[in-house]
Structures are given as C-alpha cells and as structure tokens.
Amino acid sequence: MNTLAQGAAWVGGRVLPVGDAAIPVTDWGLTHSDITYDVVPVWNGGFFRLSDYIARFEASVASARMDIGMDTLAIKDALHSMVGATQLKNSYVAMVASRGRNPVPGSRDPRDCANHFYAWCVPYVHVITPEVASKGATVWIGKSVRRIPRDSVNPKVKNYHWGDFTSGLFEAKDQGYDTTMLLDHDGNVTEGPGFNVFAVFGNTLVTADLGVLHGITRQTVLDMATSKGMTLETRALPLDEFWNADEVFLSSSGGGVLPVARVDDRVFSNEAPGPVATDLRKTYFEWLERSDLRTEITYAQPHA
C-alpha cells in the first residue's frame, strides 16, 4: 500500500506523507502569516503551465524578500519527485516559502529569519465541486466584510491572509450559498477564496485588475477569450455595473472555469451556466491536455 496515495510533502529534500508534514509553532510563516505560496494543477499526469506558476512564485518570494536557496530547476525537481512518488494523476500541488524562525533571541527583525521552502500535494481540489459547477454556483457577496486593500497586503503576492474570505465564507454558508466574493472599499468586485471573478457583457469579458491576485487561470481565461475573438477589459468592475452582466463565472486553478448561476438574489443566465462560461470551461479542460502547456511527470515505479 502506497502511504503517499492521499498526498505527499517535500521537506528538505525528503518526500513524506502529507499528514506528517508540519511547521514549527514559532515559525513566522505561521505566527505572522509571513509566507507566500503558489498552487499548480496536475492533470492527467502532467503539470499545467508549470513555468508560469513557478515564475509567479519566484516573483512572490522576491517581493517578500525571502531567500529560499533554491533555483527554478531545484523547485521543479522537488515538485516532480514529490508528485511522482504519489502516483496522483490529478493533483493540487502547493509550493510554499516561509519566513521561518528567527534564530536571534528576541529579534523582531524579519531580516534575521531562516527562510525555507517546502511543498505538498493532495488529490486535485475543486474550489467548486463539478456537480455544483455543472448547475452553476451560488455566490454570496460578503456584507460585514471588505477585501483587504492592496496597500495593506499585496494580493498579487499569493498569501494566506484569508481572514476576510473566512468571514465571507461563514456568511455564505449560513445563507446557504456555495461560496463568497468580496467588494473593495470603493464598492468594486474583487475576488473570492481561491478564485478570480469575471463578468460577460456581450462579446466583452471584464475582470478586476487591481486589488486581486493575477491568477494563472485568470490569465488562461484571458488567453482563451482572445483566441475566441472576445474583447478583454481588465479594470475596476463596480458592483452596479456587475449586476447588469449577461453572465458571471469564476476562474481557479482548482477547477478552471466555474459558471455562476446566482449572486445574492440576482439570477444570471437563467440560473444555469451561461454559454460563454460553458464554452470556456470546456476549452480549459482541452487546454490542460495541450502538449505545449504541459510538463509530463515521470512517476516512480510502484513497489511490486
């Protein structure tokens, strides 16, 4: 029996079952949420857009002024060996850089900390289940909470500051909705826990530019839409304008394109996946198989 079947972690060059991987309770990655990460999907035995995900991760690490002592090739090797050991053909693969512990007693200087890298993977995660996505998800706009502004925490450096999302998720679940999305302090649509938000107006696709993660799946959606001749607008999306969209969908590395049937009590596209989202969702799963966007994984030989 493969003890890595439910997932694995890569820590200091060693691959172990994901449930055995932990970080110290005094690591600043935990105590200050001083940590950045990225998640690359593995689909049908290959990483999707691996170089793009690693490039964003490396940009986040640099922006956070961490030095993890590993170059691109070393990161790729770590992810390959970890996923290869699990036999997982569809996987959610996280790479993480943490500030680490401060070895100088009493120091509160982040420059003193011992930064470190680790990775972990589990079976593929859908932020919206395929069953829900096939009917169109319901989304609750957080009422008591606004998205953390970009001049407080930079959302382009992918981070674990999810307190605002968690408040929104509690509201959403209490109201019977599938997930939440948040507005910024100016009343513009931003993003939700693990996804970007798109609005469709005729042949035009609109998604937020500032105050959100520049998701790789968001970029894939923009690339797909371009290939289909759609017009793209990445800019502030006021809620008043959002309500008039023809259809709405979400994008995430955890499921690709996720159609939305309802936001609060506003029904979109006859309370079903709209034609643009349906088409892009299908194209996304086709693109996951594109050899020019994939990196095939060499899996370890299972023990006899």
Next chain:
Amino acid sequence: MNTLAQGAAWVGGRVLPVGDAAIPVTDWGLTHSDITYDVVPVWNGGFFRLSDYIARFEASVASARMDIGMDTLAIKDALHSMVGATQLKNSYVAMVASRGRNPVPGSRDPRDCANHFYAWCVPYVHVITPEVASKGATVWIGKSVRRIPRDSVNPKVKNYHWGDFTSGLFEAKDQGYDTTMLLDHDGNVTEGPGFNVFAVFGNTLVTADLGVLHGITRQTVLDMATSKGMTLETRALPLDEFWNADEVFLSSSGGGVLPVARVDDRVFSNEAPGPVATDLRKTYFEWLERSDLRTEITYAQPHA
C-alpha cells in the same frame, strides 16, 4: 538538563519541548491564517492578569466561531502545567486556537473543520529590548502600507495577519529604526507589531479606540493612568495631532510601557523617555508583582 529550559508547548494534554511542537501544513490555521491567540506574561513566577487574558482569548475564539472543547479551567490548567514544567520564572506564554484541518474531502466550509487548542511558552520576550527602552525607541511610520482595516479583519480578535506590519518592519529596519507603527486609511495612528501607541498631551493620555487590538497592557496603562489622576481619551488620533504630543510611548505584554524618543524625524521629549512614560513603566513593573493581579505558578520539582 531540562530540555524544556528554552520553552515548552502543550499539545493535546502533553507537554513537550517548544521546538518539537508543529502544526500540519494543511491546517487552516496556517493555510488561511484562520487562527486566534493571546499572550499572557509570566513575571517572577506568576501570571499577570491571567483571567483577563483568558477572557479575551475566549472572546476571540467565540468571535471566530471555533469550539476548542476546553473551558476556562482547562485552559488555565494547561498553561500552568506547561510553564510549571519549564522552570521559567519570566516567560512569554501563548495560547492558540486554530481552525484545524477539514476532514471532509474537498470541503471549503469552515464549519467542517476540527478546531484545536495548543499553547507554547519561551523565555520572556521584549518587543523593544530593555536597553533600547531605557533610551527611548525609534519608530518608523510605514509609508508604503496602511493598517488592515477593521472591516476586513477584526483587530480586536488577536490574529496572525501581520503582512502589513511585516512591510512596515522592513521599511523601519532598512531606515535604521527599532520598529514600525501604521496609519489607517484615514490617516489616524493605529498600532504596531505587538503594541498599542499612546500620546501624552499635558495630563491627558490619548490612544486609538477603533481599528486596534484592545490590549490588556493597553488596559493596564489606562488603569494606571486613572490611578494617577490622568485624563483618558480613547478615540481616533489623527497624525497631525499626534505630531504635537508632549511624549509618546508604546504598550505591550512584551515589556509593558515602552518610551519612544523619535518617530520618523520628529524627536519627542528631548529624544529620551518622557516623564509620564518613565513613571508608567516603573509602575507597570510594580503592578506585575501585585498579588491581586497575579496567579502564582507551582513549578514542577526539577529532577535531581
């Protein structure tokens, strides 16, 4: 040799060396910073205002909608047995409640998670070293960053969302300052990493009311100031007004009252601890010894 001399942790009823305590890499306390905590000081063999710290912790846990399955007495017992095992007479004692892992595969519902409690302690931490405090600390106001607003993450629920503080700390350290404090989006003084901020105007003490942690040490300062006949104002403190203060100091469970000599290039109280801060600092260490505010610790007998 006491392997707990550098600190201990309490996890699931077991006391272990602090360096051995860790949380899983998939715990939402880490991956969503979905965690709340409190820190009670131990001074000269006794907890200070233990019931007040635990009451605030329990309020935070309730506000975060976690159930850690432990009542006040059980929390007290855990902290007692942990600190008692270390022989530490002066200690920084953290109690933590984490959302935990979600046992439902693929669930993004925070209500499904297995919440848990743990604690850890290390030798007493000064957020400003006594050497610096004796001369007056230098504080840098974060320029690229504003405090996370209270309608994004509630600062009264003590949390690990320190991304804004970390940005400010990098600025401060790069500029050669001891620490940082942040403004809110309206230009009011808020707080810094691990402390509240006070301004003294004659016989009046002003500190922020909204958008900051209601620190127990902040409350102790207010209590001490009341006992000395000072006037208290807990309200918004605009930066323009702050610049005109007679003196400035910080309050923290990690050091009590911390005089400030300079903020940016503005010198306060002749670039030395002011008389009010100096007096309150002395009183704070006296109050740490007050029997009506202390809970004595019964230390384990060291092994022969």
